Amino acid sequence: MPSGRRIVGDMTNIGEQAKPPFAVLPDPSSLFLARAERLSALAPDHELGPYLSFLAKLATAQHEVASDLPPALLPPDDRMARSLAHGVPPLSRATIEPDDIMLAAVERLVARFGAVTLPSETATAIAALRTGLRSDGHRIVGAALKEASPAQDLAQRVLILAGLQVHFSRLAAMLDANALKPVANAACPTCGSPPMASTVVGWPRAYNTRYCTCGLCGTMWNVIRVTCVLCGATDGVSFRGFEGQPDTVKAETCDTCRGYVKIVYQVSNTALEPLCDDVASLGLDMMLAEEGWKRGGENPFLLGY
Numbered sequence: 001m002p003s004g005r006r007i008v009g010d011m012t013n014i015g016e017q018a019k020p021p022f023a024v025l026p027d028p029s030s031l032f033l034a035r036a037e038r039l040s041a042l043a044p045d046h047e048l049g050p051y052l053s054f055l056a057k058l059a060t061a062q063h064e065v066a067s068d069l070p071p072a073l074l075p076p077d078d079r080m081a082r083s084l085a086h087g088v089p090p091l092s093r094a095t096i097e098p099d100d101i102m103l104a105a106v107e108r109l110v111a112r113f114g115a116v117t118l119p120s121e122t123a124t125a126i127a128a129l130r131t132g133l134r135s136d137g138h139r140i141v142g143a144a145l146k147e148a149s150p151a152q153d154l155a156q157r158v159l160i161l162a163g164l165q166v167h168f169s170r171l172a173a174m175l176d177a178n179a180l181k182p183v184a185n186a187a188c189p190t191c192g193s194p195p196m197a198s199t200v201v202g203w204p205r206a207y208n209t210r211y212c213t214c215g216l217c218g219t220m221w222n223v224i225r226v227t228c229v230l231c232g233a234t235d236g237v238s239f240r241g242f243e244g245q246p247d248t249v250k251a252e253t254c255d256t257c258r259g260y261v262k263i264v265y266q267v268s269n270t271a272l273e274p275l276c277d278d279v280a281s282l283g284l285d286m287m288l289a290e291e292g293w294k295r296g297g298e299n300p301f302l303l304g305y
């Protein structure tokens with residue numbers, strides 16, 4: 001059973017040739033809790049332990065905030081239908097306008113997280129961000145969502161994106177998964193974000209198939225294996241592991257675009273979670289960066305690397 005996802009079934013139909021669903025929507029009531037638990041499990045004895053523990057607290061705050069917000073508002077049905085008809089993601093982050101509930105998700109996340117004991121550097125960033133959100137919230141949130149490199153302090157941007165993860169996962173959860181369609185290479189069918197990582201899953205109806213995960217809204221979408229999820233090339237795709245690490249997290253490199261996205265073998269270890277295990281395998285990114293490979297996965301919690 002995938003944690004944090006809205007898919008149900010038992011294990012009796014493994015091996016049947018059922019078609020895997022194209023899109024699997026997030027379940028905000030369990031998505032962030034599952035991440036908090038995975039981050040807490042990864043942190044002890046890990047060289048990134050303090051950062052993983054920090055993110056576990058952040059994911060816990062996301063979980064608490066997700067269940068305590070007014071209902072999120074989808075764009076009008078006719079507008080989403082037009083988007084889908086034109087191959088545009090219905091919640092495109094490039095065009096969606098921040099509303100008061102989106103802003104409330106960010107503000108509450110920042111407030112809740114600020115109540116946890118934190119290093120003074122982060123406490124300063126949080127205090128400044130809360131002041132900024134009160135006076136200029138829609139613009140600040142819109143910039144984090146739409147601009148590739150907004151003029152924002154990195155720690156603040158991470159917190160804004162954490163709040164936006166809460167909001168977008170709540171919006172995505174209200175969509176009809178069956179209505180979603182592939183939009184383009186390297187784009188989430190719900191919000192248009194690049195993939196964060198891909199996962200080989202062990203789900204019923206989709207055993208041993210691969211899904212990309214969106215780092216913003218948490219939607220997962222089916223992609224063919226041994227194909228670059230960035231440019232679609234099928235030649236020159238290779239897999240790289242990191243010596244001394246379990247081979248359940250690898251990088252899928254592409255000779256065509258010289259990019260890579262991590263691939264997480266949840267089918268071999270059900271404890272793996274794409275966002276958390278992407279962060280925890282930062283050593284692999286560092287090795288590949290030295291060799292000139294470009295990271296293609298977009299993970300809000302690896303922004304500074």
Ligand SMILES: [Zn+2]
Nearest residue numbers: 188191214217
């Ligand atoms: Zn998305």
Ligand SMILES: [Zn+2]
Nearest residue numbers: 228231254257
């Ligand atoms: Zn490629």
